[in-house]
Amino acid sequence: MLSGFKKFLLRGNVLELAVAVIIGAAFNAIVQSLVKDVFTPLLAAIGGQPHFENLEIKVGSSAIKYGLFLNALISFLIVAAVVxxxxxxxxxxxxxxxxxxxxxxxxxxxECLSEIPKAAVRCSHCTAQISPLIDQKADQDQR
Structure with a gap:
């Protein structure tokens, strides 16, 4: 029972997937920092807001923080572009x-312009008799 688990863990797919998840998590941290510390301050400076994360709309007593959504959207677009x-x-x-x-x-x-196998001598759709195709490659090999 334990040997089967060991075989499972040592399969190439499991190890490759584990490495991909670890690299993906590290890449995510880099992209999050790039968005939060570089892109959003640049975009916010153009738009006049110091930080996107502070952007929100008040609806009654609730706050809809669309700035956080913008950060996540920019992160997604960067990851998608890199991938x-x-x-x-x-x-x-x-x-x-x-x-x-x-x-x-x-x-x-x-006759009917339907697709038929190359080796066919009669069309399966219209039953027209068709001359066989000469295989040019085989013809060259025989010479």
Whole structure:
């Protein structure tokens, strides 16, 4: 029973996830500080308010602190931008560079324009007889 738990903990996915959570928490602290100590004072200086966290609307005896929401929104946008521009976009470029183009197994029927398998000699939609496609790659290999 204990050996199964040990195997579970030593799986690569669990360790990678633990590292991701720790790095994410540290990154969150950096972004929160950047928003609270750099961006909001700059934006607040432009808007005339010393701090966003003090912005609120009084409704009866309650206070709606929309300044805290603005801080959270700015933090979210920064995290989303960092994730997109530094993780997603480079990953997509890298996978596009190293991925091989997918070879299509379909072709268009010349009679009804529906998609049929390349090897088909009769269309399954309109039943037209179709000449077989010559595999150019196989033809070149035979030469």
């Amino acid at each position: 997109y521009f530094f993780i997603i976009a480079p990953y997509e470029r890298l996978t596009a560079r190293f991925s091989s183009p997918e070879e299509t197994t379909l072709r268009e029927c010349p």
